[in-house]
Amino acid sequence: MGNCFKKPAKCAHASSTNFSGSTKPDCKAKQDSSTSSEQTTLGSLNPSSITSSSDASISNNLKSFSFNDLKIATKNFRPESVLGEGGFGCVFKGWIDGNTLAPTKPGTGIVVAIKRLKPESFQGHREWLAEVNYLGQLHHENLVKLIGYCSESENRLLVYEFMPKGSLENHLFRKGVQPIGWATRMNIAIGVARGLSFLHSLDANVIYRDLKASNILLDSDFNAKLSDFGLARDGPTGDNTHVSTRVVGTQGYAAPEYVATGHLTPKSDVYSFGVVLLELLSGRRAMADDRVGFVEETLVDWAKPFLSDSKRVLRIMDTRLGGQYSKKGAQAAAAIAVQCLHTDPKNRPPMVNILAALERLPTSNIVPRTTQASVDHHRVKHLSNSR
Numbered sequence: 001m002g003n004c005f006k007k008p009a010k011c012a013h014a015s016s017t018n019f020s021g022s023t024k025p026d027c028k029a030k031q032d033s034s035t036s037s038e039q040t041t042l043g044s045l046n047p048s049s050i051t052s053s054s055d056a057s058i059s060n061n062l063k064s065f066s067f068n069d070l071k072i073a074t075k076n077f078r079p080e081s082v083l084g085e086g087g088f089g090c091v092f093k094g095w096i097d098g099n100t101l102a103p104t105k106p107g108t109g110i111v112v113a114i115k116r117l118k119p120e121s122f123q124g125h126r127e128w129l130a131e132v133n134y135l136g137q138l139h140h141e142n143l144v145k146l147i148g149y150c151s152e153s154e155n156r157l158l159v160y161e162f163m164p165k166g167s168l169e170n171h172l173f174r175k176g177v178q179p180i181g182w183a184t185r186m187n188i189a190i191g192v193a194r195g196l197s198f199l200h201s202l203d204a205n206v207i208y209r210d211l212k213a214s215n216i217l218l219d220s221d222f223n224a225k226l227s228d229f230g231l232a233r234d235g236p237t238g239d240n241t242h243v244s245t246r247v248v249g250t251q252g253y254a255a256p257e258y259v260a261t262g263h264l265t266p267k268s269d270v271y272s273f274g275v276v277l278l279e280l281l282s283g284r285r286a287m288a289d290d291r292v293g294f295v296e297e298t299l300v301d302w303a304k305p306f307l308s309d310s311k312r313v314l315r316i317m318d319t320r321l322g323g324q325y326s327k328k329g330a331q332a333a334a335a336i337a338v339q340c341l342h343t344d345p346k347n348r349p350p351m352v353n354i355l356a357a358l359e360r361l362p363t364s365n366i367v368p369r370t371t372q373a374s375v376d377h378h379r380v381k382h383l384s385n386s387r
């Protein structure tokens with residue numbers, strides 16, 4: 001299926017990528033340079049049920065769909081059903097019966113999102129298996145629900161609950177989309193923090209490893225759920241302080257010490273969370289536009305001078321908020337982001353503390369539009385060439 005009916009591959013934003021070699025986002029390509037030690041630990045939430053060489057032991061909670069079922073559910077994967085495309089392949093809208101989970105005609109039963117692995121994806125099977133193993137066993141209101149999977153000859157698909165508002169990325173950065181308000185943004189931050197706190201609280205210390213706006217999906221009430229567990233892995237346990245691993249993830253979001261050394265801890269997720277929080281505050285992408293003539297700059301590098309100065313911190317705020325946000329709340333949220341983005345992972349707070357701090361954020365005291373307009377004007381003057 002190449003790239004979803006000859007649609008150009010999406011290259012415009014930073015993608016999950018192997019960092020070795022290139023410093024550029026690699027246009028959704030993912031390489032498999034995994035070590036054998038990583039393969040054996042994959043999915044060790046329940047080691048007896050997991051193997052990376054066979055699909056025979058997939059979690060029983062999930063429905064096993066035949067390829068034909070999913071062909072029917074998506075009307076033969078027709079282009080009109082495409083919801084989006086990532087490195088793994090295309091995501092289609094499909095229909096199944098809510099009780100029997102049998103495929104139905106479009107418009108009847110429940111809507112699902114069906115992700116189809118593209119055949120040329122190097123490490124797709126491995127990520128597919130990690131997704132099935134993690135999401136087959138982990139259930140939380142801030143994790144997207146995996147309903148089932150298909151593994152038939154070369155075909156690998158995943159069937160998820162449908163998230164009507166799509167990804168956070170679309171709401172923050174896509175042109176022509178109505179901007180989301182302050183309270184909704186903070187509610188999304190809280191939902192993401194709850195999802196990560198849950199993962200980090202598990203015995204297996206699960207590290208999500210690919211937190212970014214495109215992996216945060218939104219339900220009809222804009223509640224956030226984490227999707228894409230293909231890169232997730234169990235964290236350090238016992239006396240171990242970190243897990244050593246190949247470096248994968250997404251530029252602009254990945255923690256600097258992880259990129260530099262491959263040392264992975266739950267604090268790597270905390271850093272990525274800080275980047276997402278900055279995206280919610282500023283409406284700017286984690287990675288600056290890499291079109292010719294634009295300097296490659298991370299959002300963190302751009303925002304740091306403002307974040308360290310309490311008088312200038314509100315200059316990072318998204319002008320599309322129209323000044324309709326709590327000044328104190330924004331300052332407090334920016335202070336949380338600063339802590340998450342600390343260079344030394346030991347100084348980053350654990351997710352559970354970040355969640356508590358976000359839940360305490362003041363949501364009232366909206367700054368009047370007129371006051372904000374002057375702040376925004378200054379910001380535009382000061383920053384117009386920066387990103």
Ligand SMILES: Nc1ncnc2c1ncn2[C@@H]1O[C@H](COP(=O)(O)OP(=O)(O)OP(=O)(O)O)[C@@H](O)[C@H]1O
Nearest residue numbers: 016084085086087088091113160162163166167214
């Ligand atoms: N469960 C879902 N419900 C509704 N839309 C979905 C669902 N899952 C994915 N999508 C849509 O499909 C798009 C592509 O998702 P996918 O996870 O394949 O790629 P990505 O997150 O953009 O990139 P990457 O491969 O780097 O993770 C999403 O941005 C979203 O718009």
Ligand SMILES: [Mg+2]
Nearest residue numbers: 086214215228
């Ligand atoms: Mg994704």
